[in-house]
Amino acid sequence: xxxxxxxxxxxxxxxxxxxxxxxxxxxxxxxxxxxxxxxxxxxxxxxxxxxxxxxxxxxxxxxxxxxxxxxxxxxxxxxxxxxxxxxxxxxxxxxxxxxxxxxxxxxxxxxxxxxxxxxxxxxxxxxxxxxxxxxxxxxxxxxxxxxxxxxxxxxxxxxxxxxxxxxxxxxxxxxxxxxxxxxxxxxxxxxxxxxxxxxxxxxxxxxxxxxxxxxxxxxxxxxxxxxxxxxxxxxxxxxxxxxxxxxxxxxxxxxxxxxxxxxxxxxxxxxxxxxxxxxxxxxxxxxxxxxxxxxxxxxxxxxx
Amino acid sequence: xxxxxxxxxxxxxxxxxxxxxxxxxxxxxxxxxxxxxxxxxxxxxxxxxxxxxxxxxxxxxxxxxxxxxxxxxxxxxxxxxxxxxxxxxxxxxxxxxxxxxxxxxxxxxxxxxxxxxxxxxxxxxxxxxxxxxxxxxxxxxxxxxxxxxxxxxxxxxxxxxxxxxxxxxxxxxxxxxxxxxxxxxxxxxxxxxxxxxxxxxxxxxxxxxxxxxxxxxxxxxxxxxxxxxxxxxxxxxxxxxxxxxxxxxxxxxxxxxxxx
Ligand code: FES
Numbered sequence: 173x174x175x176x177x178x179x180x181x182x183x184x185x186x187x188x189x190x191x192x193x194x195x196x197x198x199x200x201x202x203x204x205x206x207x208x209x210x211x212x213x214x215x216x217x218x219x220x221x222x223x224x225x226x227x228x229x230x231x232x233x234x235x236x237x238x239x240x241x242x243x244x245x246x247x248x249x250x251x252x253x254x255x256x257x258x259x260x261x262x263x264x265x266x267x268x269x270x271x272x273x274x275x276x277x278x279x280x281x282x283x284x285x286x287x288x289x290x291x292x293x294x295x296x297x298x299x300x301x302x303x304x305x306x307x308x309x310x311x312x313x314x315x316x317x318x319x320x321x322x323x324x325x326x327x328x329x330x331x332x333x334x335x336x337x338x339x340x341x342x343x344x345x346x347x348x349x350x351x352x353x354x355x356x357x358x359x360x361x362x363x364x365x366x367x368x369x370x371x372x373x374x375x376x377x378x379x380x381x382x383x384x385x386x387x388x389x390x391x392x393x394x395x396x397x398x399x400x401x402x403x404x405x406x407x408x409x410x411x412x413x414x415x416x417x418x419x420x421x422x423x424x425x426x427x428x429x430x431x432x433x434x435x436x437x438x439x440x441x442x443x444x445x446x447x448x449x450x451x452x453x454x455x456x457x458x459x460x461x462x463x464x465x466x467x468x469x470x471x472x473x474x475x476x
Numbered sequence: 477x478x479x480x481x482x483x484x485x486x487x488x489x490x491x492x493x494x495x496x497x498x499x500x501x502x503x504x505x506x507x508x509x510x511x512x513x514x515x516x517x518x519x520x521x522x523x524x525x526x527x528x529x530x531x532x533x534x535x536x537x538x539x540x541x542x543x544x545x546x547x548x549x550x551x552x553x554x555x556x557x558x559x560x561x562x563x564x565x566x567x568x569x570x571x572x573x574x575x576x577x578x579x580x581x582x583x584x585x586x587x588x589x590x591x592x593x594x595x596x597x598x599x600x601x602x603x604x605x606x607x608x609x610x611x612x613x614x615x616x617x618x619x620x621x622x623x624x625x626x627x628x629x630x631x632x633x634x635x636x637x638x639x640x641x642x643x644x645x646x647x648x649x650x651x652x653x654x655x656x657x658x659x660x661x662x663x664x665x666x667x668x669x670x671x672x673x674x675x676x677x678x679x680x681x682x683x684x685x686x687x688x689x690x691x692x693x694x695x696x697x698x699x700x701x702x703x704x705x706x707x708x709x710x711x712x713x714x715x716x717x718x719x720x721x722x723x724x725x726x727x728x729x730x731x732x733x734x735x736x
Contacts, residue, residue, distance in 0.1 A: 181628040185590075212605045212624035226652075230605040277607065 175293075176241035176285075177205035178234060180252040181213045187249070187412035189456025193441035194248050194290055196455075200448050201298045201306075205246060208238045214255040217366075225272055231259035232273050236281035248290040248441065250323040250411035254331065257287045261330040289324065289333060290441065291341055291410065300348035308449030311350040314473045316443075317399035318342040319409040319418075320359050336360065342440060346408060349447055354402040364391030365417035386428070392421035393429060400433050405469050407437045415439065419463045436466035446474050498564040515542055515557035515568060529572030535559045538642030541571040541614065543649075554612045554646050574645035576656040581663070588671040590629030593660055600660050601627060602653040609647035609657050615640045619647050619657050626660050634661065635668035 177198075183191035198205050212230050219227035235256060238245035247253050263270045264283035274280055288296075294303060320339050328336040337360065346353045367388045396418060399407050409415060419437045426432050442455045452470060459465035493499045497508040502522055509518040516530060531537035540557035547565030557570065579596040586592040594601060600623070609619035622637035638661030647657040685691070698706065 181624075184628045184630065210618065210621055212620065213627060215605075226604050226606055229607070233605075233607070 174206045174242045175203060176208050176238040176245040178208045178211055178214070178238065178245050178247040178252060178256065180247065180249045181216075182249055182251070182412040186416065186461070187439075189442050189461055190248060190410075190412060190439045193439065193445040193450075193455045196450055197441055197444050197448060198246075198290075198293075200445075200450065201302070203297065206241050208234055208245060209240060210237055214252050214259075216251055216255065218255045218258045225269065225276070228259055228262060228269065228273055229277050231255050232263060232281055233277045233279060235260060235263070235283075235285050235287070236277070236279040239281065239285050243284065244286045244288050246288050246290055246293050248410055250321060250409075251413055253287065253289050253333075254323040258327075258330050260285065260287050289410070291345055292333070294345060294444075295341065300344060303345070303444070304348045304350065307349060307447045309447045309474055311443075311447055311474065312352060314443075315352045315354060315403055315405045316346050316408045317354050317356045317402065317404035317406070318346055318359055318440075319356070319363075319395065319399075319407050319414065321365075321409065321411050321414045322360070322362050323411055323413075325360060342408070342410070345440060346443075349444065351443075354399070354404050356399065356402065356404075358395045358398045361395055362391060363395055363414050363417050364388040365411075365413040368413070368417040368420070386424075388417065389421050389424045389428060392418050393425045393432070396422065396425065396435055397429070397432060400435050404435060405473050406443070406466065407435055408440050408443060409437065410440055422464055434464045436462060436464045436469055438462075438466050438470075443474070446470060493564060498562055498566075500562055500565070501567045503569060504567070509562060511562065511564075513562055515544075515555060515560050515562055515566075516540055518562045519557065519568075519570075529570045530558070533558045536642060538644035539572060541574075541644035541646045541649075542568060543571060543612075543646070544568045552612075554614050556614050556642075556644070559614075571644075571646060571649055574649045576645055576648040576659065577654075578656070578659055579663075583666055583670055586667060588631040588667040590627075592667060593626055593629075593631075593663060596663055597656055597660055599653070600655045600657075603627065603651075603655050604653055606652060608650045608652065612646045612650045614644060614646060615642060617641055619661075622661055622664070623655070623657055626664060631664050631667050632672050634664035635672075638662070638665060 177195070179191050179194075183194075195205060211234055214231045214234055215227050221227075235245065245256070247256060260283050263273075263281060270281075270283070294300070320334075320342060324333050325331060325336040325339055333339070334341045339360065343353050364387060396407065407418060409418075415437050422432075422434045426434065438457065442457055445455050446452045446457070452475060456462075457466050457470050459467065493508055496511060498511045500507055500509055500518060500522075502519060502524070507518075507522040509521045513521060516526070516533065519526060529540055531539035535556055535558060538556075542555045542557045542560070543552055544555065545552050545567045546563060547567075577597070577599065581592075581596050586595075603620075603623045605620055605624065607620045609623070610617075610621070613619050617640055618637050622634045625633040625637060638658075641658055641661050643658050643662065645658055648655065648659075651657065698709070701709070
């Protein structure tokens with residue numbers, strides 16, 4: 173049976189390096205992902221109003237379309253994963269909503285597609301052992317801070333990705349890749365990204381004066397500084413919104429906190445692609461796609 | 477509605493449709509019209525003069541958008557009046573024009589990007605992907621799909637998916653988010669045509685030939701030709717040769733010609 177893949181809008185725009193690295197690494201392990209036909213935006217955030225049925229229509233339609241490909245859909249953006257998985261949970265547990273939405277989208281869907289995060293796929297279908305064996309680059313000089321954020325983990329009952337307080341799945345993957353994974357107490361702390369989208373970058377450089385009173389930069393600072401102080405070369409994650417926020421916040425942080433050292437933020441799959449010996453130029457590990465250019469560290473620590 | 481009824485055809489209300497006739501409702505009023513007519517012809521049979529809401533009569537201009545429902549079915553359906561044959565029990569309404577928001581922009585100053593779409597139609601990002609537009613498109617275009625590709629800035633895909641749009645505006649008429657799908661689509665196609673599509677070399681070559689007057693003499697000669705010589709020339713042209721036609725086809729073709 174084929175495996176459906178849902179990239180999501182961000183992966184076709186700003187997070188192109190995430191999309192390409194996922195597709196190529198999956199292909200390198202011999203898996204052929206098939207894009208969900210006619211996919212749309214999943215909604216980006218799971219709507220918290222219990223009676224907002226309309227917001228459930230797109231993710232459930234996506235799942236119904238995924239079913240035409242196979243019984244599993246792989247996705248990697250933490251936001252998409254959160255929305256699809258929670259929409260699936262709703263379909264499985266709320267017969268009334270399921271019926272209403274099925275009638276509206278004119279498609280039958282019973283919740284029988286499994287939503288799988290790409291890290292889960294790497295664990296269950298590829299196998300962490302195998303990944304370790306197939307790497308072309310040694311990563312033992314690469315010190316990484318795995319950052320999970322909120323959307324991959326919460327609400328725990330619905331997502332069941334990992335322990336929401338002390339997740340280890342990305343740590344395990346990075347260890348299997350041979351990285352030096354730091355013990356990172358801030359791995360599940362919120363980075364404030366949802367406030368980022370309503371704050372403009374200019375305002376943020378005068379951190380205290382922006383509409384959030386500098387809250388976003390402070391959240392990000394706490395996380396990044398902890399990673400830097402533990403000697404990490406990269407913060408590694410799977411969420412484009414966290415990446416944008418943690419990456420773009422660093423100018424503002426530098427102004428507020430003298431002596432702050434910038435740290436590049438990359439996706440786990442970019443690191444995996446490079447370690448598998450795929451062409452590093454293909455995965456947007458550069459200044460055009462990052463505020464803090466990761467290319468120098470990639471070259472020094474991964475490619476050397 | 478921009479049409480007036482002259483009331484000349486005999487259209488007394490009927491309960492049972494006489495043989496060969498179907499019963500339709502135009503803006504709530506019942507008429508009996510011969511079966512087999514298009515909705516457009518039926519409106520005219522019923523005595524309406526179509527001042528607006530009728531253009532090409534050939535399914536291309538999008539002027540004749542129609543919303544209808546058939547008796548016993550709750551579903552609202554749409555059609556192009558010039559392309560759809562009347563059915564018994566149709567309740568019809570014409571939507572010749574829809575007052576959707578239409579932006580003024582200078583294509584020369586835009587880039588083929590999401591920003592250009594958002595600048596012209598900020599409201600289009602309100603799309604909640606309910607798919608209602610898809611359900612009402614008389615051209616069966618994947619409207620919601622091209623809104624999805626537009627929202628991720630894929631101009632080429634949006635242009636491609638919306639290509640068959642004839643700008644009837646029915647999508648916008650049913651949009652719960654007040655977005656203007658058809659205008660977003662045509663903007664994407666314009667951006668695609670201007671900035672993304674590769675330039676056609678043969679077109680530039682031909683325009684060059686026109687500029688140098690390569691065909692001037694040929695045209696001048698043709699202008700002076702007698703009609704039957706011109707027809708002969710046309711029939712023996714070497715591209716798209718005239719199809720073999722049977723006699724009846726030829727007759728109806730002529731009739732269609734005089735009809736216009
Ligand atoms: S009159 Fe032009 S499409 Fe019907």
